[in-house]
Amino acid sequence: xxSKVLIAxxxxxxxxxxxxATDALLGRSWxxxxxxxxxxxxxxxxxxxxxxxxxxxxxxxVAFYAVGAYxxxxxxSPHIGMHWPxxxxxxxxxxxxxxxxxxxxxxTLGLRGDYLAIVTMGFGEIIRIFLRNLSLxxxxxxxxxxxxxxxxxxxxGASHSLLGWDLPGIYSYYFLFLGLTGVIVLISNRLADSRxxxxxxxIREDEIAAKSMGLNTRHLKLLAFAMGAAFGGVSGVLxxxxxxxxSPESFTMGESVMIxxxxxLGGMGHVSGVIMGAxxxxxxxxxxxxxxxxxxxxxxxxxxxxxxxxxxxFALALIIVMILRPEGLWPSPVRRRELHEDDDASPFAASTPxxxx
Amino acid sequence: MSALPQGQGAQSILLEAQNITKRxxxxxxxxxxxxxxxxxxxxxLIGPNGAGKTTLFNVLTGIYQPDSGVFKLDGVxxxxxxxxxxxxxxxxTFQNIRLFGSMTALENVMVGRHLRTHxxxxxxxxxxxxxxxxxxxxxxxxxxLLDFVGIGQHANQxxxxxxxGDQRRLEIARALATDPKLLALDEPAAGMxxxxxxxLGQLLQKIQAKGITILLIEHDVKLVxxxxxxxxxxxxxxxxxxxxxxxxxxxxRVIAAYLGAEIEASSEGGSG
Amino acid sequence: xxxxLQQVINGLVQGSLYxxxxxxxxxxxxxxxxxxxxxxxxxxxxxxxxxxxIERMAARGETGxxxxxxxxxxxxxxxxxxGLGIERIAxxxxxxxxxxxxxxxxxxxxxxxxxLAALIWGRNYLHYPEVxxxxxxxxxxxxxxxxxxxxxxxTGILMAVMWVVVQKTALGRAxxxxxxxxxxxxxxxxxxxxxxxSTFLMGSGLAAVAGVLxxxxxxxxxxxxGFMLGLKAFTAAVLxxxxxxxxxxxxxxxxGVIENLGAxxxxxxxxxxIGSNYSDxxxxxxxxxxxxxxxxxxxxxxxxxxx
Numbered sequence: 058x059x060s061k062v063l064i065a066x067x068x069x070x071x072x073x074x075x076x077x078a079t080d081a082l083l084g085r086s087w088x089x090x091x092x093x094x095x096x097x098x099x100x101x102x103x104x105x106x107x108x109x110x111x112x113x114x115x116x117x118x119v120a121f122y123a124v125g126a127y128x129x130x131x132x133x134s135p136h137i138g139m140h141w142p143x144x145x146x147x148x149x150x151x152x153x154x155x156x157x158x159x160x161x162x163x164x165t166l167g168l169r170g171d172y173l174a175i176v177t178m179g180f181g182e183i184i185r186i187f188l189r190n191l192s193l194x195x196x197x198x199x200x201x202x203x204x205x206x207x208x209x210x211x212x213x214g215a216s217h218s219l220l221g222w223d224l225p226g227i228y229s230y231y232f233l234f235l236g237l238t239g240v241i242v243l244i245s246n247r248l249a250d251s252r253x254x255x256x257x258x259x260i261r262e263d264e265i266a267a268k269s270m271g272l273n274t275r276h277l278k279l280l281a282f283a284m285g286a287a288f289g290g291v292s293g294v295l296x297x298x299x300x301x302x303x304s305p306e307s308f309t310m311g312e313s314v315m316i317x318x319x320x321x322l323g324g325m326g327h328v329s330g331v332i333m334g335a336x337x338x339x340x341x342x343x344x345x346x347x348x349x350x351x352x353x354x355x356x357x358x359x360x361x362x363x364x365x366x367x368x369x370x371f372a373l374a375l376i377i378v379m380i381l382r383p384e385g386l387w388p389s390p391v392r393r394r395e396l397h398e399d400d401d402a403s404p405f406a407a408s409t410p411x412x413x414x
Numbered sequence: 415m416s417a418l419p420q421g422q423g424a425q426s427i428l429l430e431a432q433n434i435t436k437r438x439x440x441x442x443x444x445x446x447x448x449x450x451x452x453x454x455x456x457x458x459l460i461g462p463n464g465a466g467k468t469t470l471f472n473v474l475t476g477i478y479q480p481d482s483g484v485f486k487l488d489g490v491x492x493x494x495x496x497x498x499x500x501x502x503x504x505x506x507t508f509q510n511i512r513l514f515g516s517m518t519a520l521e522n523v524m525v526g527r528h529l530r531t532h533x534x535x536x537x538x539x540x541x542x543x544x545x546x547x548x549x550x551x552x553x554x555x556x557x558x559l560l561d562f563v564g565i566g567q568h569a570n571q572x573x574x575x576x577x578x579g580d581q582r583r584l585e586i587a588r589a590l591a592t593d594p595k596l597l598a599l600d601e602p603a604a605g606m607x608x609x610x611x612x613x614l615g616q617l618l619q620k621i622q623a624k625g626i627t628i629l630l631i632e633h634d635v636k637l638v639x640x641x642x643x644x645x646x647x648x649x650x651x652x653x654x655x656x657x658x659x660x661x662x663x664x665x666x667r668v669i670a671a672y673l674g675a676e677i678e679a680s681s682e683g684g685s686g
Numbered sequence: 687x688x689x690x691l692q693q694v695i696n697g698l699v700q701g702s703l704y705x706x707x708x709x710x711x712x713x714x715x716x717x718x719x720x721x722x723x724x725x726x727x728x729x730x731x732x733x734x735x736x737x738x739x740i741e742r743m744a745a746r747g748e749t750g751x752x753x754x755x756x757x758x759x760x761x762x763x764x765x766x767x768x769g770l771g772i773e774r775i776a777x778x779x780x781x782x783x784x785x786x787x788x789x790x791x792x793x794x795x796x797x798x799x800x801x802l803a804a805l806i807w808g809r810n811y812l813h814y815p816e817v818x819x820x821x822x823x824x825x826x827x828x829x830x831x832x833x834x835x836x837x838x839x840x841t842g843i844l845m846a847v848m849w850v851v852v853q854k855t856a857l858g859r860a861x862x863x864x865x866x867x868x869x870x871x872x873x874x875x876x877x878x879x880x881x882x883x884s885t886f887l888m889g890s891g892l893a894a895v896a897g898v899l900x901x902x903x904x905x906x907x908x909x910x911x912g913f914m915l916g917l918k919a920f921t922a923a924v925l926x927x928x929x930x931x932x933x934x935x936x937x938x939x940x941x942g943v944i945e946n947l948g949a950x951x952x953x954x955x956x957x958x959x960i961g962s963n964y965s966d967x968x969x970x971x972x973x974x975x976x977x978x979x980x981x982x983x984x985x986x987x988x989x990x991x992x993x
Contacts, residue, residue, distance in 0.1 A: 186964065
């Protein structure tokens with residue numbers, strides 16, 4: 058017990074020191090990258106509830122991110138002229154996204170996995186097309202001059218001095234996002250280890266058996282979907298306040314796929330794995346950027362542009378992970394068991410049928 | 415011999431199936447099935463392979479919808495999805511064991527308790543005292559059920575790693591966790607040897623003693639004849655005989671359906 | 687009436703292209719119960735490979751349908767190889783895995799192909815060279831071009847050939863058996879692995895033809911063209927009844943006609959508020975509607991899962 062507390066304190070200390078260390082070693086832009094990485098971590102944790110816990114493949118998750126972002130953008134900027142505070146807009150964003158999730162999920166969560174994937178993909182695209190074409194959302198130009206996040210008099214966007222140092226907004230945002238990520242982690246863990254979490258696991262393993270034991274699978278799936286959507290909405294609100302401007306191009310299907318990749322690569326259903334996946338995939342592409350400069354210097358042109366390769370590598374990662382290590386890089390022991398059925402089956406056990414949907 | 419008191423006048427009927435028909439394409443899997451299962455009995459459903467026994471189960475538990483006919487539980491017409499029917503009081507096990515393989519035995523049974531408990535999102539997230547109390551109760555009850563079926567010591571073992579016979583018993587424990595009125599078991603003795611089958615028989619009698627009615631699909635004729643209060647025989651989707659085991663055993667149509675050998679052999683050496 | 691006839695003609699042409707692609711989706715789904723997300727990308731590869739060939743020929747001064755035919759002839763084996771590779775590498779290892787795994791792998795393949803195509807052909811919209819004099823004919827009050835006629839004829843012939851193969855040949859019988867019950871088919875001596883590979887082969891071949899024809903018809907090729915096209919073809923397959931060949935053909939034609947009639951009239955009716963930028967939304971909504979209200983499609987069977 059004591060060691061657990063010690064490890065936790067250590068982690069918190071590291072997390073608190075991280076932005077300073079990064080700034081010193083790599084520069085300010087990397088701290089900003091950390092902030093984005095945390096946003097992605099929140100998104101990945103949200104998708105983890107849908108894909109990892111309930112086993113539903115959502116390919117249009119970015120739509121909920123967009124809903125949250127646009128809500129904040131429209132109500133906290135000169136766009137309409139409203140400037141609502143974060144403590145109203147954050148829960149509103151969560152609720153609005155959850156409602157979108159419920160509306161999408163209600164008719165479609167009974168569909169087979171393949172069909173659900175396509176339908177959610179369609180939904181994601183539909184949202185983006187509407188955002189790009191409606192004048193309400195300012196079309197392709199997006200919304201600019203969004204208010205930074207403010208709590209009380211404290212503006213997260215402004216610089217603050219701490220112990221004599223002048224710390225720009227990216228530091229404040231870092232700790233805000235870190236704290237909220239921690240809350241989401243706590244919620245995820247509690248959900249997993251509860252009656253609802255067990256029910257989701259049951260549905261994931263064998264939906265028909267789950268139904269026959271009285272589980273209202275429709276209801277439970279909807280719950281997972283709405284919860285995941287809510288987290289997406291929260292991230293969206295934060296994103297809009299943080300970046301200061303948004304446009305439909307931030308919410309493409311490529312983003313949905315990347316978030317999926319974070320969950321899958323990191324470890325479906327395992328909070329730590331998912332966070333690791335998010336940090337990895339948010340940061341690695343930046344880490345490869347020097348490669349193109351290197352190529353430019355040595356060869357005079359760029360043969361392989363990491364920016365272009367990014368999506369390709371994500372896609373290949375999805376395939377390779379599924380074939381070689383479907384439980385991800387850092388799985389929970391339960392999940393590893395689940396995905397390697399044949400390995401440890403009792404010699405006396407009748408073969409359990411394939412997981413049916 | 416079963417524990418059902420003899421000579422009881424008009425027994426209340428727990429499950430009544432009237433005129434159940436189910437077609438797949440041109441094939442009648444079930445053809446006008448009538449069934450009356452008395453409350454508190456152990457009721458056997460036998461017949462050659464493909465006779466429609468599991469199909470009848472699937473209709474009774476809402477996995478299929480019948481093309482015509484209705485069945486009533488305690489006089490209430492049953493219709494709906496498997497989870498609704500389970501909530502009304504029918505729980506089942508499966509021919510091919512459908513456990514939640516990578517969860518522990520205890521967790522499997524706890525999922526069975528889901529139906530009769532309520533803590534939801536907020537309880538889980540906020541860890542309210544009522545939620546924590548409910549979790550404790552679920553665990554205790556689940557352990558109780560595991561002990562009841564005889565695998566209490568395996569509570570924390572992964573379900574898939576349990577020996578075959580224990581997996582079958584786990585499935586029964588999970589079904590019992592839903593507090594059913596009717597327990598429908600699909601070939602629970604399949605693959606078991608004589609000792610295990612006898613133990614299973616004792617377990618079923620224990621369950622009956624608790625007032626739960628049991629509907630049993632089985633191929634093990636000795637088990638069926640020795641345990642069941644009444645037996646129904648299906649062949650090609652039709653009910654060809656129904657009654658107390660001794661009578662059904664001697665019914666020429668039943669003998670013909672099974673080609674005689676198995677039943678006659680068991681009636682020589684079986685209990686009377 | 688003129689508009690109507692014109693839209694119907696256009697719809698049938700577009701629809702027959704959908705049908706060709708839909709056949710690939712439906713055949714694969716029928717056998718391994720997986721939506722081959724990458725199928726649209728195979729069409730795209732066919733279109734772009736064909737484009738490269740036709741470009742080369744056009745640069746040499748060659749024109750005419752022979753050039754197109756050559757493009758198709760090169761595209762076909764390319765796409766077949768691609769289809770086989772996809773099946774072998776990304777799907778076959780996951781046949782026994784939980785449902786989610788092959789799905790995710792399929793998404794990965796789809797995107798990987800898109801990105802690879804972008805690496806090879808770039809991200810710009812590419813022009814299909816004009817190598818055809820495209821005479822027009824008058825039919826009723828409407829116009830039908832030579833390209834449209836060729837498309838109708840080609841797809842018609844191919845669909846007829848597919849029909850014959852599946853219904854009348856031993857291979858077709860083996861395919862149908864594997865679709866019904868792979869385990870039993872295997873016991874009867876059918877090499878199910880080989881049948882699945884053949885299914886991918888045929889679907890990819892059709893995709894190649896469709897790709898080049900689409901490129902020729904619309905005049906453009908791009909690494910993203912597979913996405914919407916694949917989605918619409920999949921909608922057609924579901925509309926007609928997934929797993930049913932006749933359904934895929936019917937669904938394709940129907941979808942094409944509906945889409946063209948819709949586009950033609952909807953814009954006029956709403957005074958342009960609902961314009962062509964929403965046509966993709968329309969396609970998605972159709973898909974969602976079919977999946978929710980009639981998932982077995984027009985010609986599909988209402989199946990129950992074996993428990």
